[in-house]
Amino acid sequence: MITKTLEITKKKKRISNTRKFSIISYGCQMNVSDSEVVASILEGIGYTYSNDLNESDLILLNTCSIREKAEITVRKKLETINAIKKNKKNLKVGVLGCMAERLKEKFLIEEKIVDLVVGPDAYRDIPNLLKEIEFGNDAVNVLLSKEETYADINPSRFNTNGINAFVSITRGCDNMCTFCIVPFTRGRERSRDPKTILSEINNLVKNGYKEVTLLGQNVDSYLWYGGGLKKDFNKASEIQRKTSINFAMLLEIVAKNFKNTRIRFTTSNPQDIDKEVLETMAKYENICNHIHLPVQSGSDEILKKMNRKHTVEEYRELVKKIKKILPDCGISQDMITGFPNETEDDHLNTLKLMDYVKYDFGFMFKYSERPGTLAAKKFEDNIPESVKQRRLSEIINLQLKHSYQNLFNYRGKKVKVLIEKESKKSSEHWCGRNPQNIMVVFPKGKLKIGQYADVTILDNTSTTLIGQII
Ligand code: SAH
Numbered sequence: 001m002i003t004k005t006l007e008i009t010k011k012k013k014r015i016s017n018t019r020k021f022s023i024i025s026y027g028c029q030m031n032v033s034d035s036e037v038v039a040s041i042l043e044g045i046g047y048t049y050s051n052d053l054n055e056s057d058l059i060l061l062n063t064c065s066i067r068e069k070a071e072i073t074v075r076k077k078l079e080t081i082n083a084i085k086k087n088k089k090n091l092k093v094g095v096l097g098c099m100a101e102r103l104k105e106k107f108l109i110e111e112k113i114v115d116l117v118v119g120p121d122a123y124r125d126i127p128n129l130l131k132e133i134e135f136g137n138d139a140v141n142v143l144l145s146k147e148e149t150y151a152d153i154n155p156s157r158f159n160t161n162g163i164n165a166f167v168s169i170t171r172g173c174d175n176m177c178t179f180c181i182v183p184f185t186r187g188r189e190r191s192r193d194p195k196t197i198l199s200e201i202n203n204l205v206k207n208g209y210k211e212v213t214l215l216g217q218n219v220d221s222y223l224w225y226g227g228g229l230k231k232d233f234n235k236a237s238e239i240q241r242k243t244s245i246n247f248a249m250l251l252e253i254v255a256k257n258f259k260n261t262r263i264r265f266t267t268s269n270p271q272d273i274d275k276e277v278l279e280t281m282a283k284y285e286n287i288c289n290h291i292h293l294p295v296q297s298g299s300d301e302i303l304k305k306m307n308r309k310h311t312v313e314e315y316r317e318l319v320k321k322i323k324k325i326l327p328d329c330g331i332s333q334d335m336i337t338g339f340p341n342e343t344e345d346d347h348l349n350t351l352k353l354m355d356y357v358k359y360d361f362g363f364m365f366k367y368s369e370r371p372g373t374l375a376a377k378k379f380e381d382n383i384p385e386s387v388k389q390r391r392l393s394e395i396i397n398l399q400l401k402h403s404y405q406n407l408f409n410y411r412g413k414k415v416k417v418l419i420e421k422e423s424k425k426s427s428e429h430w431c432g433r434n435p436q437n438i439m440v441v442f443p444k445g446k447l448k449i450g451q452y453a454d455v456t457i458l459d460n461t462s463t464t465l466i467g468q469i470i
């Protein structure tokens, strides 16, 4: 998932005398999606959104713990918010999401930094917790759930361009990659009722949205058998198992029901994406041919220590299969450099795998030890910072080279772009993505946001295609 900071804004008439809230989301798309659920819950008890922290009565930070740097960013923001609080005694500040789950009461009780601490599965409890604050009590709920998917809550869309929306389909993760904090902060994996997924998409489509991205830490592992944890599937009744719905089936239902809507999904774990999913993608034109396929390392030794559940060879075979079934499919990656004991040979194997796949783009990170993870317990974080940095630079440079080459190959070709927004650099250009998830910029012509454009590619950088409407 893409990690970026998003200050959520909402274009809605301000109603005076109501309490106002702001939410700032950090980290992955799932947090953006969760913030929309929280906003819906708060609006249900009479709050209205404000993008001005100074006029808010309640400021919430939806936080990320994936790397130490992400947590430092949140702490810095809390400092500026606490400066506002000094002059505004009634202001309440809350921490939501993964940092809330990881640090629990520490924030509220020990550090006295915030009023409210709510983990990813406890957002329905926010109205009660706000009352507790008014009574002068602590307001912490970090319970993880076996069932919660917020299935029935219609998210309140913020900062929306009215075109693209995220729809969560699974929560939690059972993969236990040794470096990763997510299984600890988001709990065990569970899937959302397909009926509620379809009704959410139906609402979006009715409201003019043109593209939905199905979200999960591990979307291909989606399995609906009437509710409950993925790991308990084997304990389900025979009828539940026989009538269960897997990801390929869900994808097909969504694609069939919303033929004029672009469908994307993220993230795919290599061991879970199967032929059935690829064939479904091939069958429906409205499913975008892009797979985000994090591999983390090109070394079998390291993959094993990371508890990734496949070998490099199996990954290569999968890429081969993708390219055979979906010849024009975009593939992107996540990589980690400097995992404990990573040798120069391991690193070279990562570069070698990248040379084999030639990803379109990727998200690359230095290993950041997370307290409580298996890797933190078992291995010493023993790769010097300078080595991690050098390896990271080598990986990034190689990726830039591949990205440039792949995008160069689009020159002279026609691509279909869904117009999403104005180009940041020029008010005379539109910006949108092709099915492979590559940004395309072109002169506006007579088209509008939300329409499709057939664009001939004339030029490129390593991140953007530049063209003109046919
Ligand atoms: N399956 C999830 C992964 C979430 S974390 C998804 O939906 O994308 C996103 C990426 O962060 C991972 O793929 C990994 O490359 C990186 N990451 C996770 N833990 C990390 C750590 N401890 N240090 C550095 N990078 C990490």
Ligand code: F3S
Binding pocket: 173, 174, 175, 176, 177, 180, 181, 182, 183, 217, 218, 269
């Ligand atoms: Fe993390 Fe691995 Fe799950 S990276 S989110 S434990 S697939």
